[in-house]
Amino acid sequence: MEQDVKIAARGVERHFGGGDERVHALGPLDLEIADGEFLCIVGPSGCGKSTFLRMVGGLIRPSAGEIDIAARSHQPTAMVFQEYSIYPWKRVIDNVRFGLDLAGVKKSEGNARAREYLAKLGLADRARSYPNTLSGGMKQRVAIARALAVEPEILLMDEPFAALDAQMRHVLQDQLLDLWQADRRTVLFVTHSLEEAILLGDRVLVMSARPGTIIASKQVPFERPRSADVRTSPEFGALHAELWELLRNEVEAHLAESSVGRG
Ligand SMILES: Nc1ncnc2c1ncn2[C@@H]1O[C@H](COP(=O)(O)OP(=O)(O)OP(=O)(O)O)[C@@H](O)[C@H]1O
Numbered sequence: 001m002e003q004d005v006k007i008a009a010r011g012v013e014r015h016f017g018g019g020d021e022r023v024h025a026l027g028p029l030d031l032e033i034a035d036g037e038f039l040c041i042v043g044p045s046g047c048g049k050s051t052f053l054r055m056v057g058g059l060i061r062p063s064a065g066e067i068d069i070a071a072r073s074h075q076p077t078a079m080v081f082q083e084y085s086i087y088p089w090k091r092v093i094d095n096v097r098f099g100l101d102l103a104g105v106k107k108s109e110g111n112a113r114a115r116e117y118l119a120k121l122g123l124a125d126r127a128r129s130y131p132n133t134l135s136g137g138m139k140q141r142v143a144i145a146r147a148l149a150v151e152p153e154i155l156l157m158d159e160p161f162a163a164l165d166a167q168m169r170h171v172l173q174d175q176l177l178d179l180w181q182a183d184r185r186t187v188l189f190v191t192h193s194l195e196e197a198i199l200l201g202d203r204v205l206v207m208s209a210r211p212g213t214i215i216a217s218k219q220v221p222f223e224r225p226r227s228a229d230v231r232t233s234p235e236f237g238a239l240h241a242e243l244w245e246l247l248r249n250e251v252e253a254h255l256a257e258s259s260v261g262r263g
């Protein structure tokens, strides 16, 4: 493995079920992700994006092929999901400290680190609150603070902003851009929004309809540090149009397959 490759997937496939029920969800997939790269993944529903993230996170195994991670630590990944996956019975600070508790970090040190990340996400004054007193955007910021607080080598984000309204989405995109640029780590970010993918990513991967394979890998030309102003540039529009052309065919293929399935 080259030194700067953080994640290497070779011939990765995933099936679910057996017999007549067997579903070929993903692959074969060959992919290298550089250390410190922010990779965005787009593709039609059901093409295996979440499955791939779960395999990189070690939650499930590939049915074939292998995923090599150049890990420096025992638990190199942390995950943020689409739904607010925080515990309602724990205060905000205890939710953020949760991963640190699991890692055996001393409580005093864990509290300090949790507060640091809450502050970075603008939630310093909500540390003692319970989640049911927070808005959706705040809950998702708690989930992001929890993932960042363990300072993972690889951050896996599965449509983290999908449940938010458009304004909150923009605010969190800007915050993530700032946080990531201050402290670059490898990020795999799944989204249905091409705009979000182009704004945040160093590279955008377009996947085919199920079984998901890579149909395009496009470098995003905007410099770092990047601001949300790039959204209004002509290059942004051109890249968006180019990627959408590729993606639209796959989304239509997915729709055609679903309607055959129903008929
Ligand atoms: N545990 C499972 N058991 C059976 N089938 C599964 C399982 N998990 C995923 N699948 C199937 O694998 C395929 C890929 O699912 P996956 O959730 O990875 O898609 P996705 O690209 O994340 O879709 P979406 O954009 O809708 O989130 C789908 O056909 C799904 O039904």
Ligand SMILES: [Mg+2]
Binding pocket: 049, 050, 051, 158
């Ligand atoms: Mg998914």
